[in-house]
Amino acid sequence: MFDLGKITGGCALEDIVFMFLAGGISSVLYEFFFDKKISTRKVRRFKKRYALLVGVLAAIIFHKLFYLNNIYLLIVFNFFGALTILYQRKDLIPHSLLGGGLFFCVYISMFFVFKYFYPNFLTDIYNLKLTSGVILAGIPLEEYLYSLTFGMIWAPIYEYEHNCKDK
Numbered sequence: 001m002f003d004l005g006k007i008t009g010g011c012a013l014e015d016i017v018f019m020f021l022a023g024g025i026s027s028v029l030y031e032f033f034f035d036k037k038i039s040t041r042k043v044r045r046f047k048k049r050y051a052l053l054v055g056v057l058a059a060i061i062f063h064k065l066f067y068l069n070n071i072y073l074l075i076v077f078n079f080f081g082a083l084t085i086l087y088q089r090k091d092l093i094p095h096s097l098l099g100g101g102l103f104f105c106v107y108i109s110m111f112f113v114f115k116y117f118y119p120n121f122l123t124d125i126y127n128l129k130l131t132s133g134v135i136l137a138g139i140p141l142e143e144y145l146y147s148l149t150f151g152m153i154w155a156p157i158y159e160y161e162h163n164c165k166d167k
Contacts, residue, residue, distance in 0.1 A: 029102040049088070049161055051153065055081030069104070069130040071142045078149035085153065085160050092156040099155020100148050107147035111139050118128050 058080035059073040066072070066106060082100070086093055115121060115138060122128065126140070134141035 012166065013166075022103075022150065025103070025106065027099075027158060029099060029106065029151070029155065033098075033102060049163075051081040051084040051088070051157070051160060054084040055079075055153065069142075071129070071131070071146055075145050075149050076143065078146070078153045082149060082152035085156055089156070089160055091165060092159060095156040095159065096152045100150075100152030103151025104144070104148045107150075108139065108144065111143060113141070 055077040061075040062068075062076045063073055082096055086096055122135075122138070122140070128140065129133075131142050133139050136144065
């Protein structure tokens, strides 16, 4: 939309909307499938929450060192942010891993549906030259990594940022 992808070098308005919606879906899948409710009870020890900062710094460093496609920056951001959450809040490990797995399943399923309706998308639109070139079941490896790491950071992000637990 509005040629923002050309102006910004790859980030367009629909990318921002997609990330916002995907984050919302990712953050509720775990609670929905495992019938969890967020408690207002605070975790005993207050820890400074650095997951998003660590993710951003890791992505910036990675970008300066390698200057690769944006999907790799998203994978690095998600991965290092999730590792920070897992390191600081051991009680969120199941939430993060199961949330990552659930979002992975939903995202890849939707990718298959999308490919069904637009079978030439990967060859016509997707820039495979900027990726590893590894295609698994018709989907680039980067999409698998992105969906898994995205779910791992965004599934437990509310509990992490607000220092509370699921009940």
